[in-house]
Amino acid sequence: MERQGVLQQLSELVGAAGVVADPVARQAHLVDERQLYQGQAALILRPDRVEQVAGILALCHEHRIGVVPQGGNTGYCGGATPFDSDNQIVICLDRLNRVRQIDPVSFTMTVDAGLVLAKAQDAAADAGLLFPLSMGSEGSCQIGGNLSTNAGGLAVLRYGTARELVLGLEVVLADGRILSELKGLRKDNTGYPVTQLFMGAEGTLGIITGAVLKLFPAPIAIETAWLAVADIDAACKLLGLARQASGDALTSFEYVSGASAALVLKHIDGARAPLDEPYEHYVLLEFTSPDAHSGLRQGLERVLAEGMDKGWVLDGVLAESGPQRDALWRIRESIPEAEKHAGGAVKHDVSVAIAAIPEFTARAAAELGPLAPHRLSMYGHVGDGNLHYNLLAPAGEDGAVFKAGPGVELSHGVHSLAVSMGGSFSAEHGVGILKAPDLLAYKSPVALDIMKMVKQVLDPHGIMNPGKIVTNV
Numbered sequence: 001m002e003r004q005g006v007l008q009q010l011s012e013l014v015g016a017a018g019v020v021a022d023p024v025a026r027q028a029h030l031v032d033e034r035q036l037y038q039g040q041a042a043l044i045l046r047p048d049r050v051e052q053v054a055g056i057l058a059l060c061h062e063h064r065i066g067v068v069p070q071g072g073n074t075g076y077c078g079g080a081t082p083f084d085s086d087n088q089i090v091i092c093l094d095r096l097n098r099v100r101q102i103d104p105v106s107f108t109m110t111v112d113a114g115l116v117l118a119k120a121q122d123a124a125a126d127a128g129l130l131f132p133l134s135m136g137s138e139g140s141c142q143i144g145g146n147l148s149t150n151a152g153g154l155a156v157l158r159y160g161t162a163r164e165l166v167l168g169l170e171v172v173l174a175d176g177r178i179l180s181e182l183k184g185l186r187k188d189n190t191g192y193p194v195t196q197l198f199m200g201a202e203g204t205l206g207i208i209t210g211a212v213l214k215l216f217p218a219p220i221a222i223e224t225a226w227l228a229v230a231d232i233d234a235a236c237k238l239l240g241l242a243r244q245a246s247g248d249a250l251t252s253f254e255y256v257s258g259a260s261a262a263l264v265l266k267h268i269d270g271a272r273a274p275l276d277e278p279y280e281h282y283v284l285l286e287f288t289s290p291d292a293h294s295g296l297r298q299g300l301e302r303v304l305a306e307g308m309d310k311g312w313v314l315d316g317v318l319a320e321s322g323p324q325r326d327a328l329w330r331i332r333e334s335i336p337e338a339e340k341h342a343g344g345a346v347k348h349d350v351s352v353a354i355a356a357i358p359e360f361t362a363r364a365a366a367e368l369g370p371l372a373p374h375r376l377s378m379y380g381h382v383g384d385g386n387l388h389y390n391l392l393a394p395a396g397e398d399g400a401v402f403k404a405g406p407g408v409e410l411s412h413g414v415h416s417l418a419v420s421m422g423g424s425f426s427a428e429h430g431v432g433i434l435k436a437p438d439l440l441a442y443k444s445p446v447a448l449d450i451m452k453m454v455k456q457v458l459d460p461h462g463i464m465n466p467g468k469i470v471t472n473v
């Protein structure tokens with residue numbers, strides 16, 4: 001069949017309402033969140049049933065048409081961007097957005113993959129429970145995108161990454177078959193855990209269409225503190241202290257450099273400094289408990305008193321209300337937006353062992369300084385050993401020129417250093433197209449071989465998200 005005829009058939013599978021035709025609407029699907037890539041695609045489809053997704057993939061498999069799955073398109077590595085106007089289509093999951101079932105006895109929720117993360121959180125809250133995955137993009141990113149990138153976010157310390165929040169998956173394979181493993185069992189040792197393959201696969205092995213998610217008791221007591229700390233070493237030591245003192249109650253432990261906080265205060269409307277004077281290092285930490293009488297405030301105050309005695313904590317404020325808590329979190333969550341206003345950053349998402357973070361930051365400063373002038377915006381999920389070591393153009397210089405020029409060498413320096421210290425060049429944002437060369441450079445040859453073999457078996461014609469992570473054709 002002529003290519004045009006196949007495209008016509010694909011459009012008919014979803015009907016007129018499922019085809020994005022308007023040029024402005026199309027553009028939103030063709031450019032990535034960071035505007036690093038301008039993509040192109042033959043079609044952009046919005047199926048509203050799993051069977052439609054299956055039909056589309058069966059046709060694409062038969063006719064060797066590349067398929068780029070897309071969730072909220074908030075990914076940081078260009079993974080959801082298509083690159084071929086003749087031979088690639090986008091499948092956007094946004095119309096597959098139902099909460100299929102909430103089971104408060106089993107503490108599970110079964111959802112469509114196109115459900116926006118914030119809506120999943122709301123649905124859990126409406127049932128008096130918690131779905132703990134949380135991140136700055138939660139108003140737009142989708143469960144399918146979260147699982148496909150194995151997203152991290154702000155509560156990994158306590159609840160784990162997206163992968164750890166899943167009890168079952170429904171996936172349409174490259175050839176159109178549907179893998180339906182939605183039993184939601186907490187125990188099921190019956191051979192290879194096949195669903196695990198699709199989490200973190202960034203749409204290169206199949207399209208996730210549904211998931212059974214774990215729910216938790218909703219927190220009733222919440223204590224949030226914004227602290228100035230002596231340095232990043234003190235931040236890491238304070239983390240240990242807070243964990244020892246609170247056990248499971250420590251939900252978030254975020255580091256924010258003075259430079260990142262200053263960007264927010266400068267560029268984000270309504271952002272206010274929590275403390276009277278500026279410091280070079282801050283920590284935003286949160287204790288939560290489903291028990292209203294858990295004594296969290298006293299526990300937090302003990303941690304702060306000991307932290308101050310040891311010289312780790314210099315100053316701080318505790319949130320006294322919900323709006324105050326929101327204002328503290330807003331500073332942390334607005335950093336990516338503030339970086340955009342400041343001309344954009346060469347972003348890094350590295351991880352090392354928590355104990356190695358001070359050495360990493362010291363060596364990075366020493367090694368990158370001589371390479372090229374830059375401004376540093378460093379923040380991240382220190383409780384997970386995960387730092388966003390972001391580099392901006394020197395004040396007054398063009399961000400785009402910096403990113404395409406010295407930013408490339410600087411970026412290589414950051415990734416090499418993290419890997420040389422036993423860390424990862426991509427802790428939570430994935431690989432996509434942006435970091436595919438890093439994967440080849442840093443992943444062990446054996447692991448790479450296994451990845452290529454899996455790709456070959458599950459997607460023999462290489463139609464799933466071509467060019468992302470690894471290729472087999």
Ligand SMILES: Cc1cc2nc3c(=O)[nH]c(=O)nc-3n(C[C@H](O)[C@H](O)[C@H](O)COP(=O)(O)OP(=O)(O)OC[C@H]3O[C@@H](n4cnc5c(N)ncnc54)[C@H](O)[C@@H]3O)c2cc1C
Nearest residue numbers: 071072073074075079136142144145146151152153203208
């Ligand atoms: C302000 C901001 C803050 C962020 N904070 C964090 C953070 O704290 N932690 C974090 O991990 N990330 C963070 N991110 C990155 C991003 O939001 C996450 O990677 C998120 O999980 C992507 O979800 P999405 O629905 O937007 O996926 P998309 O960007 O649409 O896609 C991401 C990848 O998944 C694939 N994909 C999408 N849906 C499916 C599906 N249903 N089946 C198969 N493959 C699919 C795509 O092909 C692509 O490869 C942040 C982004 C922004 C803009």
